[in-house]
Amino acid sequence: MRNVAVIGVGMTKWGELWEKSLRDIFVETALLAIDDAGVDRIDSMYVGCMSSGLFIGQEHLASLLPDYLGRNPVPAVRVESACSSGGLALRQGFIDVASGMSDIVLVGGVEKMTDVNGHEATYALGTAADQEYEGYHGLTFPGLYAMMAHAHMAKYGTTREQLAMVAVKNHDNGSKNPLAQFPFKITVEGVLGSVLVADPLRVLDCSPITDGAAAVILCPSDMAKRMKKSAVRIAGSGQATDTIALSSRKDITWIESTHLAAQKALAMAGRKVEDIDLFEVHDCFTIAEIMVSEALGIVERGQGGKAVQEGLTSLQGKFPVNPSGGLKAKGHPVGATGVAQAVEVVKQLRGEAGARQVGGAKLGLTQNMGGTGGSSVVHIFEAE
Amino acid sequence: MAGIIGYGAYIPRNRIKVEEIAKVWGADAPSYKKGLMLEEKSVPSPDQDTITMAVEASKRALKRAGIDPKEIGAVYVGSESHPYAVKPSGTVLAEALDATPEVHTADFEFACKAGTEGMFVALSLVQAGAVKFGLAVGADTSQGAPGDALEYSAAAGAAAFIFGKDPIVAEALDTYSFTTDMPDFWRREYQYYPQHGGRFTGDPAYFKHIMGAAEGIMAKAKMKPSDFQYVIFHQPNGKFPLRVGEMLGFEKKQIEPGWLVPKLGNTYSGSSPLGLTATLDISKPGDMILIVSYGSGAGSDAFIFRVTKRIDEVRELAPKTRTLLDTNKNYLEYGVYAKYRRKIRKAD
Amino acid sequence: MPTPSRYWREIPQRYRLEAGKCESCGYVCFPPRLVCPQCGSREFAKTKLADSGKILTYTIIRVAPHQYVDQAPYAVGIAEQDDGVKLTAQIVDCNFEDVKIGMRVKIEFRKIYEEGEAGVIYYGYKFIKE
Numbered sequence: 001m002r003n004v005a006v007i008g009v010g011m012t013k014w015g016e017l018w019e020k021s022l023r024d025i026f027v028e029t030a031l032l033a034i035d036d037a038g039v040d041r042i043d044s045m046y047v048g049c050m051s052s053g054l055f056i057g058q059e060h061l062a063s064l065l066p067d068y069l070g071r072n073p074v075p076a077v078r079v080e081s082a083c084s085s086g087g088l089a090l091r092q093g094f095i096d097v098a099s100g101m102s103d104i105v106l107v108g109g110v111e112k113m114t115d116v117n118g119h120e121a122t123y124a125l126g127t128a129a130d131q132e133y134e135g136y137h138g139l140t141f142p143g144l145y146a147m148m149a150h151a152h153m154a155k156y157g158t159t160r161e162q163l164a165m166v167a168v169k170n171h172d173n174g175s176k177n178p179l180a181q182f183p184f185k186i187t188v189e190g191v192l193g194s195v196l197v198a199d200p201l202r203v204l205d206c207s208p209i210t211d212g213a214a215a216v217i218l219c220p221s222d223m224a225k226r227m228k229k230s231a232v233r234i235a236g237s238g239q240a241t242d243t244i245a246l247s248s249r250k251d252i253t254w255i256e257s258t259h260l261a262a263q264k265a266l267a268m269a270g271r272k273v274e275d276i277d278l279f280e281v282h283d284c285f286t287i288a289e290i291m292v293s294e295a296l297g298i299v300e301r302g303q304g305g306k307a308v309q310e311g312l313t314s315l316q317g318k319f320p321v322n323p324s325g326g327l328k329a330k331g332h333p334v335g336a337t338g339v340a341q342a343v344e345v346v347k348q349l350r351g352e353a354g355a356r357q358v359g360g361a362k363l364g365l366t367q368n369m370g371g372t373g374g375s376s377v378v379h380i381f382e383a384e
Numbered sequence: 385m386a387g388i389i390g391y392g393a394y395i396p397r398n399r400i401k402v403e404e405i406a407k408v409w410g411a412d413a414p415s416y417k418k419g420l421m422l423e424e425k426s427v428p429s430p431d432q433d434t435i436t437m438a439v440e441a442s443k444r445a446l447k448r449a450g451i452d453p454k455e456i457g458a459v460y461v462g463s464e465s466h467p468y469a470v471k472p473s474g475t476v477l478a479e480a481l482d483a484t485p486e487v488h489t490a491d492f493e494f495a496c497k498a499g500t501e502g503m504f505v506a507l508s509l510v511q512a513g514a515v516k517f518g519l520a521v522g523a524d525t526s527q528g529a530p531g532d533a534l535e536y537s538a539a540a541g542a543a544a545f546i547f548g549k550d551p552i553v554a555e556a557l558d559t560y561s562f563t564t565d566m567p568d569f570w571r572r573e574y575q576y577y578p579q580h581g582g583r584f585t586g587d588p589a590y591f592k593h594i595m596g597a598a599e600g601i602m603a604k605a606k607m608k609p610s611d612f613q614y615v616i617f618h619q620p621n622g623k624f625p626l627r628v629g630e631m632l633g634f635e636k637k638q639i640e641p642g643w644l645v646p647k648l649g650n651t652y653s654g655s656s657p658l659g660l661t662a663t664l665d666i667s668k669p670g671d672m673i674l675i676v677s678y679g680s681g682a683g684s685d686a687f688i689f690r691v692t693k694r695i696d697e698v699r700e701l702a703p704k705t706r707t708l709l710d711t712n713k714n715y716l717e718y719g720v721y722a723k724y725r726r727k728i729r730k731a732d
Numbered sequence: 733m734p735t736p737s738r739y740w741r742e743i744p745q746r747y748r749l750e751a752g753k754c755e756s757c758g759y760v761c762f763p764p765r766l767v768c769p770q771c772g773s774r775e776f777a778k779t780k781l782a783d784s785g786k787i788l789t790y791t792i793i794r795v796a797p798h799q800y801v802d803q804a805p806y807a808v809g810i811a812e813q814d815d816g817v818k819l820t821a822q823i824v825d826c827n828f829e830d831v832k833i834g835m836r837v838k839i840e841f842r843k844i845y846e847e848g849e850a851g852v853i854y855y856g857y858k859f860i861k862e
Contacts, residue, residue, distance in 0.1 A: 119798035126797055132742055133763065136734065136844060136856065137821050138793060138800040139808055146791035147810060154789070154833050199792040199828075243769070247810045247818040252789060397825055430803060431824065431842040435855065439841040467853050476855060480747040480841055712825075723802075 001098045003221035005231035005384070008037025009343040014212035014331035015181045022056055022112035023068045029213035030069055030108050037217035038227070043102035045069075045076045048089035048109035049335035054124035056115050065108070082128035083284060085109065086214070086338025087368025087377035091237050094379070097218050104223075109340065110213035111333035121209050125334070128371040130245040142206055142285065144246055144372045146198035149287040152253045153200070155302065158290060160200055162305035164191035166286040167204050167328050169314050174325020176355035181210050181331030205286040210331030214340035221384070232349045235363075236271070236380035238264025244374045253302075257376035258295035258367055265365070265378040273297040276380070277361040278348055279319060280341035282369040283326040289313075292367055293321060296378075315356060323348060323356045338368035342379065349383040386510040387555040387689065389451070389517065390546040390698065392444025393661040394437045395648065395708040398427040400721045402536050408718045409531045416536055421622020425539035425649025427716055428525045430724050434463045435473045437542035437654075438521040439480045444702035445519065445544040446481065448553065456483040456546070457515025458506050461491050462498025462653045465525045469573075477521065488515070495569060496618055497679025498522060499653035503545055504685055507556050510547045517548040524652035529577035530727055537621055539649025543657035553698055554664060554673065554689040560601035561685045562593050569680035580680070589682050590620065594628050597684035598676050605688055609633040612688075613671040616642035616659035618678035620650045641666050642675075647709055653679075660689075662705035669693035736852050746856040749839065751817065752776035760817045784838040784862055785813035790823060790831050799845050807831050811859055823859045836862035 010032030017025060026047070034042070047065055052058045062076040079089040086109030093107035113121055126135050129144060152158050168188055174180040191204040224231035240260035243249055250256070266273060273296055281296070283289035290304030298319045299307040307313055313321035324330050324344040327337060345364030347353045364381045401424045406413035417423060428437070438461050446453060459481070461473040474489035492498040492505075499522015506518030523542030528535035547556070568589035571578035581589075594617055602608060609615070615638050617625035622645050629639045642659030651658055656677040663673055671691040678684045722728050734742075744750040745763045752764030756773035762781055767774055790809030793800070800806070807823040809831070823831055824842065837859035844856040 119801065122795070123797045132734070132738075134820050135797075136854075137808060137858075138796060138803065138806060138844075139820065140793060140795065140797055142795065143791050143793045143808055147789040147808070150791060150833065151789035195794075196792070197795045199794070201791075245820065247820045248769075252810065429824065431822075431844070431858065433843055433853075435853075436840075436842050443841075476747075479743060480855075482748055714825075 002100060004094050004097045004218055004234045005221045005224040006216050006234065006342065006346050006381070007219055007224050007227065007229045007231055008033045008039070008217035009346050010036060010215040011179055011340055011343050012213070013179045014210050014333060016114045017211040018114065020211065022052060022058065022110060023064065025112060025211060025213045026065055026108060026110040027068050030106060030215045033106065033215035033217050037229070039104050039217060041104055042071055042074055042106045043104050044096055045074060045106040045108065046079055046089040046093045047076065048079045048085035048338055049111060050080060050082055050085050051124050051127065052112070054127065055111070055113055081375045082370035083282065083334050084338055084368040084370035084375045084377050085335040086340070087366065087379065088239070088338065090216070090339055090342055090379060091239055091377055093218050094234050094237050097220055103219055105218045106215060107218060107339060108213060108215035109336035109338055111335045112211050113209045113333060114211050134245055140198060142201050143198040145285040145287055146201045147246060148252055148291065148372065149200055152287060152291065155253050156305065158305035160192065161188060162309050163205055163286040163290070164188040165308045166283060166289045167191050169308060170283060170322050170326040170328040173315055173323050173356050174329025177325045177330060180325045180329050181208060182329045201285055207284045207327035207332035210333040212331055212333035212336050214336045214343050216339060216342055216346065230350055231384045232346045233382045233384055234379055235382040236265035236269030238262060238268065239377040240264070241375050242373055244371060246372045253291070255291050255295040255369070255373040255376065257373050258292055258369060258378070261376040261378040262296045262367065265380050269380040269382070271363065271380060276363050276365045278323055278345065278358045279321045279365045279367065280324060280344050281321055281326070281367040282337070283322060283328050284332060288369070289321065289326065292369070296365070296367060315358065320358050323353065323358055338366070338377065341366035341368060342381070345381045349381055385552065385555050386507060386547060386549050387552040388545050389548040389550070389552055390445040390449025391553070391661050391664055392441045392448065392544045392702050393658055393705040393708055394441040394444070394542040396426050396428045396432050396437070396540050397712050398429060398714050398716050398724070399424045400427050400716045400718070404718050405536055420536060421646055422537055422649065423646050425537060426541055426651070427721055427724060428540040432540070433467045433525055434461065434465050434523045435467055435476045437540065438473065438477050438523040438544065441523065441542040441544035442477060442481055442519060442521055445546045447702045448698040449546045449548070451517055451546070453481045453483045456481070456487055456517045456519050458488045458509050458518040459483055460489070460502030460506055460520045462493070462502040462520065462522050463524050464493060464495055464498060464652055465527070466491055466493070494683065495679035495681050496652045496655055497677040497683060497685055499543065499657045500677035500685040503687070504559055504561065507547045507559065510549060517546055519544060519546050522653035522657040524654050526652045527577055527725060534580065537650040539651050541648065541651035541654040541658050543654050543661045545657070551694055552692050553694045554691045557688040557690055558601055558605045559685070559687050560597055560604055561683060562596035562600055563683035564593070566682045568682055585680065589680060590624055590678050591628055591631070593682050593684040594618065594676050594678050595632065597686040598632050598674070601674070601686040601688060607688070611672055612638060612674045614638050614641055614663045614667065614673045616656050616663055616673070616675040618656045618676065619643065619645035619659060622646045644705070644709060658705060664691070664695065665699060665704040665706065667691045667695055669695060734854065739852065739854055747841070749781040749857060751779050751781055753779040760815065762817050762819065781817050781819065782813040782815040784836065785811040785819070787811050787823070787831070787833055787835045787837060788818065789833060792828055809859060811837050821858050825860045830861065838862045
């Protein structure tokens with residue numbers, strides 16, 4: 001297996017991009033990554049997108065996007081794993097380069113969510129759950145995570161305020177990210193006073209509906225050195241699955257797939273979680289970040305709430321989580337999220353993260369998750 | 385000999401008071417309460433309908449009957465609020481009870497007497513030896529037009545009876561039906577609410593047919609009112625059953641155990657059947673029970689049952705009708721009631 | 733939103749809670765499956781879930797998917813039935829304040845939703861307070 005480097009990143013401002021279609025958003029972003037990498041050739045591409053079919057009635061992105069990028073006949077793959085589509089696309093691209101099959105690979109993620117109304121978007125997002133045995137009973141994604149929250153709060157004493165602190169921290173970080181959808185601060189009172197979506201989760205506990213894309217260019221580390229590019233190496237990649245329905249999980253207060261994916265990635269990288277300088281994790285809901293921090297091993301099981309309260313995961317803390325603002329402040333165009341996490345980590349390891357730079361960052365970890373943890377993918381990046 | 389081998393009742397927990405409805409339409413609540421002898425009625429939740437109530441009432445009947453549902457040979461649902469205009473309620477019920485596929489199923493319709501119609505047919509099939517067990521349900525979630533007198537009484541509920549030859553809880557000694565054609569109450573296809581003939585629905589309709597069936601069955605069985613412990617009449621309001629009972633020579637105490645309407649409202653096809661389940665709940669071995677239904681259009685079905693000692697073994701196996709009527713109640717305001725009953729016009 | 737055939741296929745589960753019990757290790761799969769997730773065996777016996785259980789967790793859905801908008805707010809929970817099988821369904825016929833982790837519930841047959849004024853009516857199971 002060859003060593004794989006990230007030599008280019010691209011991301012535009014995320015939000016409700018009324019004037020831009022999915023093709024526009026993807027191509028603009030991919031071009032930024034291609035220009036950043038300074039390459040003129042692409043050998044293959046992988047695109048993460050959860051559901052262009054339900055959001056805009058468009059499938060066959062594997063033909064459409066290389067076409068509009070002006071790169072036909074390049075081979076392309078559209079990757080889907082609900083909200084971990086982007087992270088999974090990154091893993092496929094990584095495997096393509098590591099195996100020697102391709103040299104220069106474009107990995108992108110994109111989602112265009114605002115061409116449907118709120119109810120239809122909720123429905124589309126709900127397809128990540130078990131349609132016949134969860135969706136059929138009226139469950140939504142906030143509802144599923146709300147059930148995880150209630151169980152976590154009952155078992156470990158996690159509080160409503162601790163959940164709110166996750167959102168506040170991520171907005172603090174997001175306020176320093178010019179590309180974020182919501183680059184402003186919020187308060188705990190603001191979170192607790194926002195409208196209930198699914199008890200105990202409120203609007204400000206939930207990541208938003210967003211249009212956006214993110215892209216990276218991968219190539220073998222040797223090639224990056226020859227090109228004299230400042231490169232970041234993908235040191236580890238791990239993926240795992242778990243049951244689709246929350247009710248089938250052994251422990252609904254624990255995300256086993258993230259735990260296993262992280263173990264595999266860390267083993268591949270030859271690292272322990274304590275070595276990691278920053279984490280970009282899947283805070284689709286505030287409770288998710290708390291549970292992921294436990295599954296990654298940043299804190300002990302059940303202590304995730306306490307950790308955020310004590311500032312362990314703040315930008316200045318021992319284990320900064322979501323310096324980009326996370327899904328909450330940066331936005332969550334579903335298929336793009338996993339790739340955007342990689343973009344942030346690469347920028348941080350290059351020292352290009354501006355006001356939200358984690359000082360001396362050498363190792364970064366991204367964690368991207370589908371559904372309520374039915375799939376998880378973890379990557380570890382190392383500054384060369 | 386054939387008869388009832390199991391029975392079960394289902395009443396939704398929501399209620400709305402006469403005062404609450406009267407307040408909205410500017411009507412005089414005390415005079416409605418006095419005139420109709422009605423205080424409140426049951427209201428189905430949005431996730432309840434004739435089928436869901438029929439399923440739960442039938443499961444309770446199965447508990448009391450103690451039989452294998454696969455042995456049920458006939459499943460009938462009588463209602464004037466079948467959820468579909470075309471697609472049977474009975475098939476959903478039969479499937480939910482695991483009585484399929486070897487079963488005869490039909491939906492019955494005859495205003496408020498659709499329940500007892502199914503009972504008559506199920507009983508007859510058992511008597512004829514054509515089926516081993518027959519299930520009949522009377523269930524409704526009837527609608528009253530907003531502001532109309534019927535809005536105070538149109539209620540929801542279900543009663544299920546399984547008929548067989550063994551083990552009998554109440555022997556069916558006789559049946560009698562009295563039918564004439566009369567336009568006292570009707571609903572045309574595609575109309576949302578029924579219409580009725582006002583005072584025309586009284587003497588020439590309800591009273592004439594109930595009297596006809598009651599007198600007919602008593603003549604046939606050579607019995608008189610004092611031979612019965614209990615009698616149940618169709619209950620469109622509190623007054624009519626008491627008055628017809630008096631006209632026939634029954635005493636109030638014979639009518640009272642099955643007289644649910646003041647707190648329940650008129651459950652249409654479930655009306656006299658629920659009166660029967662409530663009466664069976666408090667009956668003793670040897671009791672003679674007369675039930676006379678009434679359905680507009682018009683007709684009455686009468687049955688005479690004699691309770692066996694098995695009633696003492698099955699009574700407690702499922703919730704009693706009065707328990708369902710009197711406990712776990714949830715009172716609604718008119719706005720929520722109108723939302724639940726879909727009287728509010730929404731965007732497409 | 734299921735189509736008539738997708739709904740009809742699941743009727744034994746929706747109406748009767750029919751499940752599959754692994755002949756090798758006894759694990760009960762609801763809905764029934766072809767492969768046991770616990771031991772990998774492919775032999776199953778037909779069984780039904782227990783009628784009663786206790787709530788493991790719940791939420792109150794206030795922002796509902798469009799087919800359920802008229803029902804909102806409604807409570808949904810995961811219950812562990814008395815036979816150990818876990819199940820997700822709405823919790824109805826009780827006040828939200830009464831819904832608690834550990835609450836005893838039983839199954840009742842209810843309408844899940846209707847496809848507008850003209851479409852199919854979908855039925856299934858919900859939890860009510862025991």
